Amino acid sequence: MQDSGIQVLFQGINFVRLLEGLWVSLKLALVSMAFSMVLGFLMGILMAGRNRIVGFVCRVYLEIVRIMPQLVLLFLVYFGAAKHLGIDISGELAAVIVFSFWGTAEMGDLVRSALISIPKHQYESGYSLGLSRMQLYRHIILPQTFRRLLPSAVNLLTRMIKTTSLAVLIGVVEVVKVGKQIIDASRYENPKAALWIYGTIFILYFAVCFPISKLSTVLEKKLQV
Amino acid sequence: MDLSFISAYTPMYIEAAGLTIRIALYGIAGAFGVGILCSLIKELNIPVLKQLAQIYIELSRNTPLLIQLFFLYFGLPKLGIVLSSETCAVTGLIFLGGSYMAEGFRAGIDGVPQIQRESAYSLGMTKKQTFWRIVVPQAVATSVPVFCANIIFLIKETSVFSAVALADLMYVTKDLIGLYYKTDEALFMLVVSYLVILLPISLLSSYMERRVRYAGFGNTGIVSGH
Amino acid sequence: MEGAILQTIQLTKSFDGMQPVLKEISFSINKGEVVVIVGPSGCGKSTFLRCLNRLEEIDAGEILLDGENISEAGKNIYEYREKVGMVFQSYELFPHKTVLENVTLAPVLVQKRNKRQAREEAEKLLKRIGLLEKKDMYPRQLSGGQKQRVAIVRALIMNPEILLLDEITAALDPEMVREVLQVVSELAREGMTMIIVTHEMDFAKAVADRVIFLDKGEIVEEGEPKEFFSYPKTERAKKFLNTFHYEALEI
Numbered sequence: 001m002q003d004s005g006i007q008v009l010f011q012g013i014n015f016v017r018l019l020e021g022l023w024v025s026l027k028l029a030l031v032s033m034a035f036s037m038v039l040g041f042l043m044g045i046l047m048a049g050r051n052r053i054v055g056f057v058c059r060v061y062l063e064i065v066r067i068m069p070q071l072v073l074l075f076l077v078y079f080g081a082a083k084h085l086g087i088d089i090s091g092e093l094a095a096v097i098v099f100s101f102w103g104t105a106e107m108g109d110l111v112r113s114a115l116i117s118i119p120k121h122q123y124e125s126g127y128s129l130g131l132s133r134m135q136l137y138r139h140i141i142l143p144q145t146f147r148r149l150l151p152s153a154v155n156l157l158t159r160m161i162k163t164t165s166l167a168v169l170i171g172v173v174e175v176v177k178v179g180k181q182i183i184d185a186s187r188y189e190n191p192k193a194a195l196w197i198y199g200t201i202f203i204l205y206f207a208v209c210f211p212i213s214k215l216s217t218v219l220e221k222k223l224q225v
Numbered sequence: 226m227d228l229s230f231i232s233a234y235t236p237m238y239i240e241a242a243g244l245t246i247r248i249a250l251y252g253i254a255g256a257f258g259v260g261i262l263c264s265l266i267k268e269l270n271i272p273v274l275k276q277l278a279q280i281y282i283e284l285s286r287n288t289p290l291l292i293q294l295f296f297l298y299f300g301l302p303k304l305g306i307v308l309s310s311e312t313c314a315v316t317g318l319i320f321l322g323g324s325y326m327a328e329g330f331r332a333g334i335d336g337v338p339q340i341q342r343e344s345a346y347s348l349g350m351t352k353k354q355t356f357w358r359i360v361v362p363q364a365v366a367t368s369v370p371v372f373c374a375n376i377i378f379l380i381k382e383t384s385v386f387s388a389v390a391l392a393d394l395m396y397v398t399k400d401l402i403g404l405y406y407k408t409d410e411a412l413f414m415l416v417v418s419y420l421v422i423l424l425p426i427s428l429l430s431s432y433m434e435r436r437v438r439y440a441g442f443g444n445t446g447i448v449s450g451h
Numbered sequence: 452m453e454g455a456i457l458q459t460i461q462l463t464k465s466f467d468g469m470q471p472v473l474k475e476i477s478f479s480i481n482k483g484e485v486v487v488i489v490g491p492s493g494c495g496k497s498t499f500l501r502c503l504n505r506l507e508e509i510d511a512g513e514i515l516l517d518g519e520n521i522s523e524a525g526k527n528i529y530e531y532r533e534k535v536g537m538v539f540q541s542y543e544l545f546p547h548k549t550v551l552e553n554v555t556l557a558p559v560l561v562q563k564r565n566k567r568q569a570r571e572e573a574e575k576l577l578k579r580i581g582l583l584e585k586k587d588m589y590p591r592q593l594s595g596g597q598k599q600r601v602a603i604v605r606a607l608i609m610n611p612e613i614l615l616l617d618e619i620t621a622a623l624d625p626e627m628v629r630e631v632l633q634v635v636s637e638l639a640r641e642g643m644t645m646i647i648v649t650h651e652m653d654f655a656k657a658v659a660d661r662v663i664f665l666d667k668g669e670i671v672e673e674g675e676p677k678e679f680f681s682y683p684k685t686e687r688a689k690k691f692l693n694t695f696h697y698e699a700l701e702i
Contacts, residue, residue, distance in 0.1 A: 005303065066377070067423045068416065069384035071395060076412055083408045158287065165289035169388060176295065183299075195303035198296040202288055209287035343506050344543035348557035348609060349533030358560065362547045 005192025009200060014182050018197070021178030022204050028095050028174070029161040035096070036103025036160070037153070043104055044111020058108065065105035071166050073098045078170045091172035099163060106156055114148040115141075151220035158209045158216070165205070175201055230410050234401060241397045242418045248311065248391075249380045252318025256379065259319055260326025267327075268334060268356070278327070285324035291385045293317050298389040310391040314383070322379045329371035333364030373430030380423060394418050455479040455515075456644055457503065457535070457613050462512035464495075464502055472498050474668040475512065480613070483642040487655040487676070490665035491691055496648045499665065500615045503646070504537045516612070533561055536606030540618040542598040544590035544605070550577070551586040554605045562609065569608070576604045580634055596627030600634055613644040620651055632658075652692075656680055664688045 009015050047058045065073075078094040081087070118141060126136040168176040179197040186193045263278040285293075294317040297308055308316065337360045345355040387396035394415055401411035458479035465471040472495040480486050488496045501507045503514065505521075505528050514522040521531045544553050554573040558564045577583045580600045582593075590598055599619055606614060616635065620628045632654050639645065639658050649655055655662060655676060662679040664672040664687070672679065672688045683689045 063427070067381075067427055068419060069381040071384040072415055072419055075395070075398060075415065079402055079408050080412055162287075162289040165291040166385065168291070169385070176292070192303040195296075195300040198292065198300040202292050202296050205288045205292055206284060210283060213283075213287055340539060340541060340543055341545070343501075344537075344539055345545075345557075346506060347504050347532055347535075347537035347539075348605070349529050349561040350557060351529050354560055358556065359545055363545075366547060 005190050006196050008182065008186050008190045008193040008196050011186070015200075017178050017182065018175060018200060018204065021173070021175035022201075022208070024172070024174040025164045025167070026161065026208065028092065028099065028164045028167060028172070029157070032096050032099035032103055032164075033157055033160050035100035036107045036156070039100065039104040040107020041111055043108030044115060047108060047112040048115040062105045062109055065102050070098060070102055070163055071169060073101065074166060074170050091167060091170045094170055095164065095167040095172055099160060102163070103156065103160055106159075107153065110149060110152045110156065111145070114145045114152075117148060118144050147223045150223060151216045154212060154216040154219060158212045161209055161212075162205065175204065226409050226413065227407060230405075230407055231414060234397075234410070234414065237397055238394065238414050238418050241392060241394045242422060244391070245380075245383050245386070245393045246422060248314050248318065248386065248393075249383050251315045252322055252383070253376055253379055255315065255319035256322025256326050256375075259323030260328075260330055263323065263327035264330035264334065267331065282324040282327055285320055286328075290317055290321045290382050291388060293320055294385065294389050310386075310389050313389050314386045314391055318379060318383065321382060322375065325375045325378065326372070329368045329375060330364065332371065333366075333368035334360060336367050337363045370430070370434040373426070373433060377423060377426055377430065380426070384419075454481045456482050456517060457646075458515040458518075459503070460513040460515070462499075462502060462514065463510045464498060464507060465510055470668075471510070472668050473502065476668075476670060478663070478670065480644060480646060482612075482644055485639045485643075485645045485647065485658055485660045486663060487647045487649060487659035487661075488663045488665055489649070489652070489655060489691075490671075491694075494665045495668045496665050497617055500537070500617045500646065500648055503615055504532060504535055506537075529561070533557075533609055534612045535615065536609055536611035536613070537615040538599070538602050538606050538617065538619050540621045542590070542595070542602045542622075544598055544602055546590050549587050549589055550582065550593070550601050553590070553601060554608055557605070558608055573604070573608055576608055577601075580604060594627060595623045596630045599623065599627075599631045603631075603634055603638075607638075613646065614638070616645060616647045616649070618648050618650065620649065620654075652680065664691065666691065 009018075043058055043061075046054050049055070074094060077098050078089065078091065081089045081094070122140055122144070123136065126140045131139070164174065165176060167174055168180075171177075179201050183193045183197050263282065266274045266278045294313060297317055298310070298313045301308060341359060341363070342355050345359045346352075350358070383393065384395050386393045387399065390396075398411045398415045402408050460477055461475040462473055462477070463471055463475055464473040476499065488499065490496050498507060502509050505514075509522055512522070513520050516531060516534060521528075544550075545556070548556065551570065551573055554577065555566070555569040558569040558572070559566055574583060574586065577586055580603070582597060582600060582604075585593060585597065585601075590601070593601065603614075603619075619635075620631055623631065628651065632651065635645070635647070635654075636658055647655070647658070659676045661673060662676045663670055664679065664683075664685075666687050672683065672685045674684075679688070680692065683692055
């Protein structure tokens with residue numbers, strides 16, 4: 001077992017460094033997700049509304065996000081902004097901007113479809129009971145929307161986490177970058193480090209995403225209307 | 226923007242786009258095969274294989290493609306398995322896409338109500354006949370939108386292939402930015418390339434989706450084929 | 452019993468170890484007979500029909516077709532189902548096939564009949580129910596009543612020895628109930644053997660040779676329709692018929 005190379009994980013603080021790197025990835029995901037939730041909610045409400053111009057603009061925005069790979073968007077912001085705004089935008093900031101931009105569109109679409117999936121009768125019967133518009137939304141519409149929304153929103157979080165792996169390609173020092181550093185540092189003493197490090201990162205991502213996707217599936221079953 | 230620069234480097238982008246499309250096609254075809262295989266295994270309820278398929282699906286769905294690729298490209302050679310950039314990219318795409326396709330099929334199959342099967346059984350049809358004649362055609366029709374979404378998703382995912390040294394669109398772009406500082410032109414061509422590849426597919430898929438959702442079987446029957 | 456086409460002996464069925472839904476049901480139907488099963492919802496009447504078509508495994512008892520025990524292990528379930536036709540409440544036409552394809556699928560696939568022959572017979576049957584001009588349409592283009600009539604034809608073309616009808620009008624708008632029941636009445640007149648589960652009491656009265664009242668998984672009462680509907684013998688049947696009248700009045 002001496003040269004299996006697995007010892008690279010336990011040398012010094014290598015494993016802790018990987019975990020710290022993972023935390024950087026997760027922070028990116030969580031911050032972007034927070035922005036996406038808030039902005040996505042607004043967008044969803046706008047999209048479900050009747051204003052056709054607003055609806056059209058949102059639609060175009062959504063299509064752009066759906067068509068352009070996130071990495072292309074990252075390049076646009078990271079390289080493009082640096083050139084045109086004259087500011088050297090950090091990789092982290094570029095990542096948060098792009099992932100929020102993407103997440104907002106996805107979230108907006110989820111909110112929209114949750115809102116429009118509530119039958120018209122629910123509104124009508126609410127009004128016929130004499131509820132005000134505020135009361136109607138507060139007690140009838142929003143609770144149902146949340147129920148429909150929650151599983152797919154949780155699912156979006158796993159997609160967000162997986163997407164953060166792209167940040168390494170614009171120079172963010174996250175889990176993959178840390179992994180590369182460890183591999184480079186132990187190139188001579190441990191040539192097989194790449195296998196273990198990338199294997200570990202693979203498992204780390206799985207360990208984070210799997211429970212969340214399971215949660216999403218469970219919620220979906222539980223909250224089925 | 227420097228138009229002469231753009232025209233000078235257009236062939237390079239076309240070549241890179243060709244590479245992306247080629248790998249995407251192999252990957253999608255492979256993913257389709259793996260997806261069918263997995264959902265058949267589940268449908269036929271084959272022990273051991275069924276559990277393996279499930280493990281594969283969970284692993285594939287809960288890890289990023291980039292990490293899968295790094296493992297294939299940098300990790301596996303340490304075990305003596307050396308894959309070329311291209312093989313690596315195709316393998317990675319199949320590994321990722323197979324599970325999405327499998328889930329798509331699965332949802333389609335589960336979406337056919339049990340009583341449809343029973344109604345076929347009541348006519349004396351066997352399980353096999355019922356599956357192929359009654360369940361599959363309906364499942365395929367309802368999964369068309371999912372497949373389209375998966376295809377778009379997989380093509381988008383190809384954008385990370387530059388990370389395993391494949392000379393794709395991102396790679397070329399990064400090169401041009403690094404070498405000549407022609408950031409605007411390079412990014413412009415990058416966006417145009419992906420638009421040219423993905424916009425038609427996206428439009429086609431929303432057209433098909435509308436067709437399946439609102440027309441279903443009946444109008445001209447594009448999905449039924451009879 | 453002599454002349455019985457289909458017979459059950461102490462048929463028992465329960466789901467997941469719960470209270471049995473059907474308790475030792477012994478029943479038989481003769482050739483050309485029309486039996487209507489009535490009873491409160493949840494009494495087990497649909498489950499009974501599903502057992503008869505082997506869509507549900509039975510826990511105990513026997514099902515005999517032409518005196519042959521078909522509930523034994525190893526019996527060809529498909530051959531059996533071919534002889535027992537079934538029509539469902541929700542029609543269950545195959546949405547990806549046209550009306551004609553729906554009707555000809557099983558004869559060609561299961562009975563290996565000649566395609567053209569099957570087609571001709573299907574057209575003849577469709578003509579009889581007045582739906583020949585709809586033959587190239589898809590189910591979604593038909594009304595509920597039309598769908599249900601096609602579903603009946605789809606079962607008929609197999610030349611079943613017996614037809615099971617499971618609440619076939621329950622999902623229909625009132626104005627379509629009639630067109631479907633008319634088809635069933637005609638079949639009855641022609642001597643088709645049928646077991647019908649229904650909530651249409653007037654129809655039951657008109658078409659049945661015998662009525663069976665099923666409650667809590669047991670046959671509580673059976674007899675001639677006139678008798679049963681006018682002078683039910685058991686308390687449970689009386690109560691059922693009363694609530695039925697009440698409900699009918701209310702609605």
